[in-house]
Amino acid sequence: MARDGIVHPLTSAWPSLQSPREWCSGCGLGIILQSLVRAGDQCGLDFPGNVEIIISGLGCLGLLGRTRGFPGRVVPPQRLTSTAFSLAERKPEKRFILLVSEADVLAGGWRAVLPARKDQLIIRGAGRVIGLYVNSGLLSLYLHSRRKIPLPSEVRGEGIQFNNLPAEARRRGAISASRWTPLHVRRLTLALKQVLKAEQGFHFLEVISPCLMVWADKEKLGEVLERMDWLKKSCEILPQASIDEMDLAQGSKITIGFLSED
Numbered sequence: 001m002a003r004d005g006i007v008h009p010l011t012s013a014w015p016s017l018q019s020p021r022e023w024c025s026g027c028g029l030g031i032i033l034q035s036l037v038r039a040g041d042q043c044g045l046d047f048p049g050n051v052e053i054i055i056s057g058l059g060c061l062g063l064l065g066r067t068r069g070f071p072g073r074v075v076p077p078q079r080l081t082s083t084a085f086s087l088a089e090r091k092p093e094k095r096f097i098l099l100v101s102e103a104d105v106l107a108g109g110w111r112a113v114l115p116a117r118k119d120q121l122i123i124r125g126a127g128r129v130i131g132l133y134v135n136s137g138l139l140s141l142y143l144h145s146r147r148k149i150p151l152p153s154e155v156r157g158e159g160i161q162f163n164n165l166p167a168e169a170r171r172r173g174a175i176s177a178s179r180w181t182p183l184h185v186r187r188l189t190l191a192l193k194q195v196l197k198a199e200q201g202f203h204f205l206e207v208i209s210p211c212l213m214v215w216a217d218k219e220k221l222g223e224v225l226e227r228m229d230w231l232k233k234s235c236e237i238l239p240q241a242s243i244d245e246m247d248l249a250q251g252s253k254i255t256i257g258f259l260s261e262d
Contacts, residue, residue, distance in 0.1 A: 059103030077108025088127030
């Protein structure tokens with residue numbers, strides 16, 4: 001239920017998973033969460049019966065863990081991926097969703113979002129891990145888009161270019177990798193349905209969702225409608241995109257869609 005008392009029509013789908021009251025009106029997190037609920041409901045999945053959400057408790061996403069009756073799992077950011085893959089091996093009948101943001105990366109390094117090495121992706125049985133990463137633009141305030149952020153668990157000197165996370169996820173063994181935005185909510189929901197029904201293994205989705213608190217002033221992206229208009233003008237839909245097309249540093253357009261297998 002929102003602050004004004006309005007009940008969302010999807011409230012009855014996964015009643016134990018609701019948006020925190022503290023989230024800003026028009027925040028992309030609410031759109032992303034409802035896309036996940038809608039996708040799970042349309043796939044006939046029960047939460048928390050068939051699906052388990054794993055968060056760190058940091059940032060705005062962490063507020064989910066403080067909602068009444070939240071049945072997900074809260075772990076330190078450094079243990080997000082290792083916990084998800086360990087659970088997937090022990091409970092192959094379930095889908096484990098890593099719901100993470102840049103706050104987790106700043107606190108735990110990139111292992112909060114992606115496994116450090118490809119050999120860590122081995123899941124026996126039919127386990128599924130879905131990495132749902134919300135890219136709010138916060139890291140761009142700290143780092144240049146071409147600078148590498150070291151993974152704490154990796155060899156010294158090895159790092160990651162966060163301007164192309166779908167390609168990085170594929171390099172680290174993801175079966176599928178894609179990028180979306182809250183504006184393209186139907187495509188995001190369809191992508192979530194696809195990975196919820198997909199084969200065992202690791203599936204990665206990046207959602208570009210500029211934070212209202214960070215980017216709302218007039219010299220940046222404006223408020224909700226201006227932000228959505230910016231996404232409309234800045235995005236290009238490519239159902240099967242190449243690695244080069246997915247690179248955010250290649251030009252002004254943000255490519256959304258699935259990364260092709262080639």
